Structure formats: C-alpha cells, structure tokens
Amino acid sequence: MSALARVALSIVGLCLLATMPAAAQRAADIQITPGKLRAFRAAVQRFDDQMTPPNAQRADDLRRSIHDALNFSGVLVPLADEAFLGAETTRELSGVRRTDCADWTQSGADALVEGRIYPENNRLAVEFAVWDTARCKRLARKSLSRVRSQAPLLAKIVADEIVAAFTGIRGSAATEIAFISDRSGAREVYVADADGRNARAATRSRAIKAFPDWLPNGEALLYTAYHDGGQPGLYLTSRGKARPGPLLRRLMPEIPKYRGVFDPSGDTLALVTSVDASAEIFLVRRDGRRLRRLTNDGGIDVSPTWSPDGQQICFVSDRSGSPQLYIVDRDGSNLRRLSFEGSYNTGPSWSPDGRWIAYETRLEGQFDIWLIDPTGEVNVPLVTHRYSDQSPSWSPDGRKLLFSSNRRGRYDLYVMDANGENLQRLTQRAGNNTGPVWGPFLR
Amino acid sequence: MSESHAQESLERREREQRDFRRRLAASAVAHGLVVLALAFNPAPPARPLALTAITVDLVAAVPATPAPARKAAPALRPPPPKKKIVLPKTPKPLPKKPAKVKPVPKPKARPKPRPPELDYEDALDKLRDELGEETPQPQAVSEADDTIEAMGESTGSAASGAVMDAWSLSVSRHVRAGYITPPDFRGRYLATRVCVLVGAGGNILGTATVGGSSGDPFFDDNAVRATERANPLPPPPGGGREVCFTFLGDDS
Numbered sequence: 001m002s003a004l005a006r007v008a009l010s011i012v013g014l015c016l017l018a019t020m021p022a023a024a025q026r027a028a029d030i031q032i033t034p035g036k037l038r039a040f041r042a043a044v045q046r047f048d049d050q051m052t053p054p055n056a057q058r059a060d061d062l063r064r065s066i067h068d069a070l071n072f073s074g075v076l077v078p079l080a081d082e083a084f085l086g087a088e089t090t091r092e093l094s095g096v097r098r099t100d101c102a103d104w105t106q107s108g109a110d111a112l113v114e115g116r117i118y119p120e121n122n123r124l125a126v127e128f129a130v131w132d133t134a135r136c137k138r139l140a141r142k143s144l145s146r147v148r149s150q151a152p153l154l155a156k157i158v159a160d161e162i163v164a165a166f167t168g169i170r171g172s173a174a175t176e177i178a179f180i181s182d183r184s185g186a187r188e189v190y191v192a193d194a195d196g197r198n199a200r201a202a203t204r205s206r207a208i209k210a211f212p213d214w215l216p217n218g219e220a221l222l223y224t225a226y227h228d229g230g231q232p233g234l235y236l237t238s239r240g241k242a243r244p245g246p247l248l249r250r251l252m253p254e255i256p257k258y259r260g261v262f263d264p265s266g267d268t269l270a271l272v273t274s275v276d277a278s279a280e281i282f283l284v285r286r287d288g289r290r291l292r293r294l295t296n297d298g299g300i301d302v303s304p305t306w307s308p309d310g311q312q313i314c315f316v317s318d319r320s321g322s323p324q325l326y327i328v329d330r331d332g333s334n335l336r337r338l339s340f341e342g343s344y345n346t347g348p349s350w351s352p353d354g355r356w357i358a359y360e361t362r363l364e365g366q367f368d369i370w371l372i373d374p375t376g377e378v379n380v381p382l383v384t385h386r387y388s389d390q391s392p393s394w395s396p397d398g399r400k401l402l403f404s405s406n407r408r409g410r411y412d413l414y415v416m417d418a419n420g421e422n423l424q425r426l427t428q429r430a431g432n433n434t435g436p437v438w439g440p441f442l443r
Numbered sequence: 444m445s446e447s448h449a450q451e452s453l454e455r456r457e458r459e460q461r462d463f464r465r466r467l468a469a470s471a472v473a474h475g476l477v478v479l480a481l482a483f484n485p486a487p488p489a490r491p492l493a494l495t496a497i498t499v500d501l502v503a504a505v506p507a508t509p510a511p512a513r514k515a516a517p518a519l520r521p522p523p524p525k526k527k528i529v530l531p532k533t534p535k536p537l538p539k540k541p542a543k544v545k546p547v548p549k550p551k552a553r554p555k556p557r558p559p560e561l562d563y564e565d566a567l568d569k570l571r572d573e574l575g576e577e578t579p580q581p582q583a584v585s586e587a588d589d590t591i592e593a594m595g596e597s598t599g600s601a602a603s604g605a606v607m608d609a610w611s612l613s614v615s616r617h618v619r620a621g622y623i624t625p626p627d628f629r630g631r632y633l634a635t636r637v638c639v640l641v642g643a644g645g646n647i648l649g650t651a652t653v654g655g656s657s658g659d660p661f662f663d664d665n666a667v668r669a670t671e672r673a674n675p676l677p678p679p680p681g682g683g684r685e686v687c688f689t690f691l692g693d694d695s
Contacts (some may be wrong), residue, residue, distance in 0.1 A: 019679075028611070029636065029688065029689045030611050030614055030618070030686065030687070030688050030689070031615065031686045031689050032494050032619050032666075032669070032688050032689065032690045033620055033691050033693075034616060034622065034624040034628070034691070034692065034693070035617065035620060035621070035622040035623070035624065036628055037624070037626075037629070038623055039623070039625070040625070065611060074625075074626070075625045075626075105672070110623065110668070110672075131669060133665070133673050134668045134669075134671040134672040135650075135667060135668055154461055166625070166661070167625055167627045167628075167629075167661050168659070168660070168661035170628055182662045194466075197577075199453050239535065337692075399626055399627065417626060418626055419626050419629070435659070
C-alpha cells in the first residue's frame with residue numbers, strides 16, 4: 001500500500017471514528033512486555049554485480065559473508081533462500097517506495113537488504129539499502145568501499161550497518177580482538193577478527209607479554225612486557241600514527257609498571273605501578289605528564305576499568321582482606337566498595353552502556369563470570385562452569401562478552417551474548433589463549 | 444300567506460339581488476383597477492439577501508421500520524457455579540483493502556425487511572455508530588444477573604468491561620507474539636505508547652502512530668514495527684475503536 005493511500009486511509013478512519021460514540025472508541029492502554037527472545041529475520045538479496053567483468057561468485061561470496069556476520073550479531077539472522085517470495089537478486093535499488101513489502105513479510109522477513117557491487121577507483125564498492133518490511137519503510141541506504149582484498153571485511157561492515165538500521169547501534173562483526181597466546185612457544189600479543197578468524201601475531205619479541213589494551217581509536221595496542229631480568233614495562237604496537245615502542249619509559253624508570261589502561265579519550269592512562277611494595281593506581285597522560293595518585297592505602301589496588309564516560313574507575317583492592325571491587329571517581333573522590341559477595345572478585349570490565357560491570361569471581365576453586373550494576377544492587381551470575389571462565393571483555397556494541405576458559409583443558413577464547421546465550425568458541429587447538437580484550441568500532 | 448306578504452317578499456328578493464349585483468360589479472371594478480395598477484407599475488426593489496451561509500448537518504431519514512430483531516440475548520439467569528467467559532462471536536475480518544463507505548439507503552415509504560446477512564450485526568452496529576445511537580441494552584439486569592456469561596453475548600459498542608478485558612488479553616498475546624526485542628532493548632526501563640485505529644474486522648486502519656516516545660527512536664520504531672506486524676488484530680467487540688499499546692523494554 002502506498003504511503004499516500006495509507007495516509008488517506010488514516011483520514012478516513014479518523015472520520016469514521018469521529019462519528020462513533022466516544023465511549024466506544026476508548027479503551028485502557030494494553031501493555032506489551034518483551035516476548036520470546038528471537039532475532040529479526042533479514043532477507044539479504046544477492047547484490048547486483050556491476051563490476052567489469054561481472055563475477056557471480058563475488059556476489060555469492062559477499063552475500064555469504066553478510067549472512068555469517070548477521071549470524072554473529074545475534075540481532076538479525078539471515079532468512080533462508082527457500083523462504084523467499086521475492087527476487088533473490090537485486091535488479092535495481094528501489095526508490096523511497098516499494099510495492100512488494102507484503103511478499104517479504106509473508107516470507108517471514110523483518111528486514112530486506114538489497115544492493116549492488118560496483119567499481120570505485122579500483123576499489124570494491126557496495127551500495128545497499130535496508131528496508132523494514134512491516135512498515136514498508138527504508139531505514140538506511142549507504143555506500144561503502146574497501147580495497148578488493150577486503151571484500152569479507154566489507155561484508156561485515158554491511159552487516160553491522162544492517163544491525164544499526166534496526167537498533168541504532170552497529171554490530172561488532174567488523175571489529176577485532178586482542179589476546180595473549182603461547183601458540184608459538186612464547187606469550188605474544190595476537191590480534192584476530194571478532195569471530196576468531198585471521199589471527200596474527202602483533203608482537204614477536206619473545207618477552208613475556210600480558211594485559212593488552214586497545215587505544216580507543218583502534219590504531220595501537222598497549223601491553224605489558226617482562227624482558228629478561230628487567231622491570232615490567234608498557235609498550236605500544238602501532239598500525240596508525242602512534243609511535244610504537246616503550247611508553248612512559250622516562251616516568252619513574254626504576255618503578256615497575258604492571259599495567260596501563262587508556263581512558264575513553266585515549267589521552268590518559270590508568271597506570272598500575274608499585275609504591276612502597278604495594279600496587280597502586282595512578283593517572284597519567286600518555287606523554288608522562290600530570291601524574292596523579294588515585295589510590296593510596298596499604299593494600300593492593302589493580303585491574304582498573306573505566307566507565308564509558310571516563311569519569312569513574314572500577315578496580316580491585318584487597319584492602320578489606322580479600323580482593324573485592326571498588327569504584328572511585330576520576331578525581332579520587334567518592335570511593336566505595338562495590339562487591340560484597342564472594343571472597344575473591346577480580347577482572348572487572350565496564351560495559352559500553354555503563355549499566356554493568358562484568359567480573360570474575362572464585363567459587364570452589366574456579367572462576368565464574370558475574371555481572372554487577374554500578375550501584376551494587378544487582379549481582380547475577382552470567383557464565384558458570386565447573387572450570388574457570390576468566391577475563392571478561394565487552395564488545396563495543398555491548399551485546400557480547402569475550403572471555404577465556406579452560407573448559408576444554410587449555411585456555412580458549414569464547415564469546416557469548418550478554419544475556420548468556422549463543423556461546424561460541426573462537427580459538428581452535430592453538431595453545432593457551434588468555435587475557436582477551438575487545439577492540440573498538442572501526443573508524 | 445296573504446298576497447301583500449308575497450309581494451313584499453318578491454320585492455325584498457329583488458332588492459337583495461340588485462344589491463348583490465352592485466357589490467359584484469364594484470368588486471369586479473376594484474379587482475380590475477388592481478390588475479391595471481399592477482400591470483403598469485414597475486417591480487418593487489429586491490430585498491437584499493442574507494449572504495451568510497448556514498451550515499446544517501444533514502441526516503438521512505431512517506427507514507421507518509423497526510430494526511430487525513437482534514440475536515436474542517441469553518436468558519438472564521443467576522450465574523452458574525463455574526463462570527465461563529463467553530466471548531461474543533467474532534465477525535469475519537474485513538478484507539485488507541480500505542473499507543468503502545457505503546451510502547446510506549434512501550428512505551422508502553414501506554421498506555421491506557432485508558434478508559438476514561452474515562455481517563448484518565456489524566452493518567447495524569456501523570450504522571448505529573454513524574448515527575451516534577446507543578446500542579440497545581439488555582433489559583433491566585439485576586446485579587445477580589450481570590454475569591460475564593450474560594454480558595458476553597451482548598455485542599455492540601457498549602461492550603462490557605469483562606468482554607473488553609478478554610479482548611485486550613487476546614490482543615496483548617497476539618501483539619506480544621510478534622514483539623521482537625533484541626538484547627539492546629531488554630531490561631531497560633523504556634516505554635513507548637503506540638495508538639492505532641482498528642476496524643470492526645480487526646484491521647488496522649492507516650498507520651500506527653507514536654503517542655508517547657520512550658526517548659529512544661529505535662525503541663519507538665520497534666514498537667511501531669511490532670504493531671504493524673500484528674495486523675490484523677482480533678476483531679474488537681463493539682466495532683471499530685482506537686487502541687493504544689504501551690510497549691515495555693522490561694517485563695518485570
């Protein structure tokens with residue numbers, strides 16, 4: 001039905017209702033609570049290949065990659081080809097209106113994705129549109145391009161944009177993760193796609209590495225390295241403008257630097273260092289200036305994680321006699337204890353939406369992952385297993401959690417939805433993989 | 444009678460006849476003068492007309508015949524031991540095409556009663572609605588007889604609260620079945636109010652509109668999407684109406 005017809009029908013309906021007795025027209029609001037959890041179904045057409053020469057395989061591969069990325073998102077799932085009542089291949093991108101929405105809703109599709117592939121300065125470009133079939137409304141129309149070898153990445157970006165069209169928040173299929181792996185014999189920093197594929201070493205110095213952390217723009221990784229006989233120090237490995245190499249070398253050179261965590265702006269580090277034989281947290285600029293002590297007590301204060309607005313830090317302290325979670329404002333004020341259950345709580349990771357802090361808690365000798373809200377009022381288990389599940393890290397869209405677990409003997413990386421569903425293993429038979437941290441959205 | 448009396452009578456009659464003729468002639472002369480005067484006089488100046496338009500509501504006359512008897516309401520009895528909700532018979536859903544407004548039939552002197560039709564009740568209700576009439580209520584009902592079962596059989600615009608509750612429940616289930624809430628929206632204290640016009644057959648007329656935003660446009664869009672996906676809704680008792688939903692992001 002065209003928009004004009006719908007508007008006209010609305011007017012007719014209003015006129016009809018205006019003639020009804022008022023009492024007959026009104027009823028109390030009907031409350032609709034969330035129904036059974038399921039994903040939206042997306043009918044993804046095979047994009048029209050306008051490259052020279054055209055290649056049907058390219059369009060099929062792109063579509064398959066979009067399907068995989070949608071499945072990874074957990075928000076939308078691809079509609080099976082057999083259910084299609086409309087065209088499987090885009091012939092021409094629609095304008096602002098289309099007439100076949102009823103066919104797609106009949107197919108069971110909540111979303112329809114159409115598109116074309118075309119050359120752009122020797123790059124691979126796609127133009128695509130996302131339709132809401134129920135409302136017969138176009139939600140998004142975009143053009144993207146990448147070098148030809150990055151066609152799979154292009155498909156992931158398309159899938160993430162489809163997710164954004166429906167929810168307002170991009171998917172995380174096109175992001176990356178970093179972790180520590182001993183698959184080569186030494187503990188090195190590795191980077192992989194968010195689905196675990198394409199893992200590659202980011203360091204190769206044979207020093208022991210730990211605690212990788214992304215620069216918020218994704219252009220560099222910070223990590224701790226223990227060189228032979230030396231103090232642990234912070235290092236950058238860069239693929240952008242940041243200069244690789246040691247960081248804060250001139251800052252307290254005699255003091256070990258156990259860990260650094262960038263604030264959301266990327267300008268300031270929460271630095272874990274040692275003072276008077278006790279680990280404390282400092283704040284310092286990346287260039288080493290404006291050093292300021294954040295914690296000051298006789299206990300061990302470690303594992304800082306920033307709130308998404310950068311105004312608070314959650315960390316672990318044993319000042320009460322056992323490792324527990326604490327929150328403090330960026331200026332050192334308003335310190336309060338967050339966790340009271342369990343005798344060993346550590347590894348906090350603040351969610352991108354600020355609502356939750358994932359952490360690991362030790363129960364009967366092994367670790368489970370729990371969620372606690374920043375007020376401490378809600379504290380619920382998320383991942384429980386008779387083996388250890390550790391080092392939770394949020395995806396940048398806040399929909400998933402990445403963690404390591406030894407449930408198969410070695411430590412592997414796993415990802416699951418933030419509601420505890422859709423558990424997937426990301427690493428396969430490749431040493432121990434620990435300390436994962438999810439990277440930011442691609443820019 | 445004497446002859447003199449007869450003579451007087453004749454003379455009196457002649458006088459009367461003369462007088463009558465005189466009056467008749469005078470009257471004829473007077474009328475002739477008036478006609479002549481009118482014939483030669485110019486027309487009087489026209490009165491200025493009031494140009495203000497007067498808007499009136501034109502209401503077609505209703506056939507004088509009494510409305511055909513509705514389905515007999517069940518005998519009002521004391522409630523049975525186990526109460527059972529009896530929903531009114533649901534009319535067939537309307538076709539998806541926009542409903543055409545049928546012209547009101549012209550009044551006839553003695554219209555024949557129309558043969559009963561399947562959707563007669565609906566048509567009658569619609570007509571009543573258009574005329575702003577109240578649907579006839581059952582006869583006086585005592586409190587003891589005002590049961591869910593009894594009211595369930597009464598159709599029309601004044602559906603009972605119990606019937607409306609039952610309908611609301613079925614609508615709620617129907618809409619909820621298509622309310623897809625991705626994890627992003629779950630557990631958040633969001634609420635969007637969406638209102639639609641529902642025809643007698645349950646079809647949503649026009650588009651759903653957001654009557655109260657949650658503040659998150661994507662949550663609002665998802666609420667509208669769920670509403671559109673639920674089309675058609677279970678037919679409302681008592682004919683078309685406006686229905687508003689409050690979509691929640693949290694089920695606690």
